[in-house]
Amino acid sequence: MNRQSDPHSMIQAPSGAGITEGYMPGFGNDFETEALPGALPEGMNSPQRCNYGLYGEQLSGTAFTDVRHERTWCYRIRPSVKHSGRYQRIDLPYWHSAPHIPQDVTSLGQYRWDPVPHTDQDLTWLTGMRTMTTAGDVNTQVGMASHIYLVTASMQDAYFYSADSELLVVPQEGRLRFCTELGIIDVAPQEIAILPRGLVYRVEVLDGPCRGFVCENYGAKFELPGRGPIGANCMANPRDFKAPVAAFEDREVPSTLTIKWCGQFHETAIGHSPLDVVAWHGNYAPLKYDLKTYCPVGAILFDHPDPSIFTVLTAPSGQPGVANIDFVLFRERWMVAEDTFRPPWYHKNIMSELMGNIYGQYDAKPKGFVPGGMSLHNMMLPHGPDKNAFEGASSADLKPQKLDNTMSFMFETRFPQHLTQFAAQEAPLQDDYIDCWTDIEKKFDGSPGKK
Numbered sequence: 162m163n164r165q166s167d168p169h170s171m172i173q174a175p176s177g178a179g180i181t182e183g184y185m186p187g188f189g190n191d192f193e194t195e196a197l198p199g200a201l202p203e204g205m206n207s208p209q210r211c212n213y214g215l216y217g218e219q220l221s222g223t224a225f226t227d228v229r230h231e232r233t234w235c236y237r238i239r240p241s242v243k244h245s246g247r248y249q250r251i252d253l254p255y256w257h258s259a260p261h262i263p264q265d266v267t268s269l270g271q272y273r274w275d276p277v278p279h280t281d282q283d284l285t286w287l288t289g290m291r292t293m294t295t296a297g298d299v300n301t302q303v304g305m306a307s308h309i310y311l312v313t314a315s316m317q318d319a320y321f322y323s324a325d326s327e328l329l330v331v332p333q334e335g336r337l338r339f340c341t342e343l344g345i346i347d348v349a350p351q352e353i354a355i356l357p358r359g360l361v362y363r364v365e366v367l368d369g370p371c372r373g374f375v376c377e378n379y380g381a382k383f384e385l386p387g388r389g390p391i392g393a394n395c396m397a398n399p400r401d402f403k404a405p406v407a408a409f410e411d412r413e414v415p416s417t418l419t420i421k422w423c424g425q426f427h428e429t430a431i432g433h434s435p436l437d438v439v440a441w442h443g444n445y446a447p448l449k450y451d452l453k454t455y456c457p458v459g460a461i462l463f464d465h466p467d468p469s470i471f472t473v474l475t476a477p478s479g480q481p482g483v484a485n486i487d488f489v490l491f492r493e494r495w496m497v498a499e500d501t502f503r504p505p506w507y508h509k510n511i512m513s514e515l516m517g518n519i520y521g522q523y524d525a526k527p528k529g530f531v532p533g534g535m536s537l538h539n540m541m542l543p544h545g546p547d548k549n550a551f552e553g554a555s556s557a558d559l560k561p562q563k564l565d566n567t568m569s570f571m572f573e574t575r576f577p578q579h580l581t582q583f584a585a586q587e588a589p590l591q592d593d594y595i596d597c598w599t600d601i602e603k604k605f606d607g608s609p610g611k612k
């Protein structure tokens with residue numbers, strides 16, 4: 162448990178009182194934090210009257226009847242119904258939800274994209290979101306969408322929440338600030354942010370332009386994978402996930418709140434900032450995580466394990482062992498395996514693999530898969546090292562080798578991922594991607610021996 166109650170750490174934000182900065186460690190911890198001393202009720206959730214005239218409100222991320230609960234109690238200036246009104250449907254033409262299978266687009270193939278370039282438009286978190294793929298069904302809360310964000314402008318007096326999804330944000334360029342109901346999270350490349358379903362926030366540009374990847378998870382929340390025989394240590398350690406301390410805004414200005422709900426976007430006008438939670442306690446909170454704290458475990462004698470050893474987070478599907486989404490990280494590590502083809506093997510997979518490059522070079526694709534770029538190898542579509550990677554790795558001197566200058570990730574999904582029109586027609590799709598396998602030679606000549 163963490164109790165943060167240090168009025169001296171308050172920063173006077175231009176917008177008014179009550180902004181604090183700081184984080185509390187621990188994945189899934191039951192946190193407690195207050196931006197004003199005594200704002201949290203002691204020993205109970207719903208006192209007859211709350212201190213400071215605050216309203217108590219519960220935010221539930223799990224069903225009331227679930228076996229484990231994710232929920233947070235908020236003590237706020239106004240209850241959320243006051244941050245609500247008549248909704249008006251709005252159009253965000255580049256942000257799509259599953260099922261979304263455009264007629265003139267096929268997703269059967271191996272695809273790779275160069276980084277989606279910035280434009281000269283001012284784009285916010287909402288207008289700069291570009292859906293690349295969708296899988297499953299947002300209405301039945303299964304599957305996901307992947308997006309690229311291109312953000313150059315802060316949201317001003319504008320707020321957002323997704324009732325549809327939890328967002329996993331993977332910055333690749335620039336720094337963003339998520340001012341949320343539960344506190345402030347800053348993220349830079351090589352870090353991630355996790356924004357739970359239903360949480361209201363505003364996104365500011367700290368250092369632009371900003372580009373990155375988003376996994377929009379329609380299903381159960383991401384959790385740490387069971388480590389099984391690996392034991393209690395390594396991979397992603399719970400203490401490296403950080404939740405923000407409470408921070409609030411007491412701002413009365415005309416504002417808008419946009420809601421993503423069953424794939425549609427609606428806007429409502431309100432007269433104040435909805436980021437008015439003065440104190441909270443619970444385990445349903447936004448998090449940040451530094452990917453450099455991920456401790457990879459791998460092959461220390463021979464062979465190449467399944468990439469699941471690099472799972473950072475997994476979003477369960479309800480079927481044990483089969484994830485709705487796995488978030489997998491390929492970062493710097495030592496390669497030491499003897500008599501082994503060290504890069505990923507050739508394979509077909511029942512899961513669908515969307516990859517993004519955060520920086521550097523990926524071992525199976527030394528060229529062409531560049532920082533900011535993406536690739537998609539959908540369900541049961543063959544892929545693996547390109548010709549050069551194969552030749553290099555099959556004749557390499559197998560000394561211990563540090564794979565340096567590399568950080569890529571995979572959103573590996575249970576359901577096939579369908580390209581949007583943007584991904585197929587507007588984004589810089591590499592038409593010649595599959596040629597990287599064209600020159601792979603037939604080496605078999607009927608005679609035994611390694612070739």
Ligand SMILES: O=C(O)Cc1cc(O)ccc1O
Pocket residue numbers: 466467468504505506508510514525538544545571
């Ligand atoms: O296709 C890829 O590059 C991702 C991947 C990496 C790996 O080490 C093993 C399997 C796999 O799908």
Ligand SMILES: [Fe+2]
Pocket residue numbers: 508510514538544
């Ligand atoms: Fe793969």
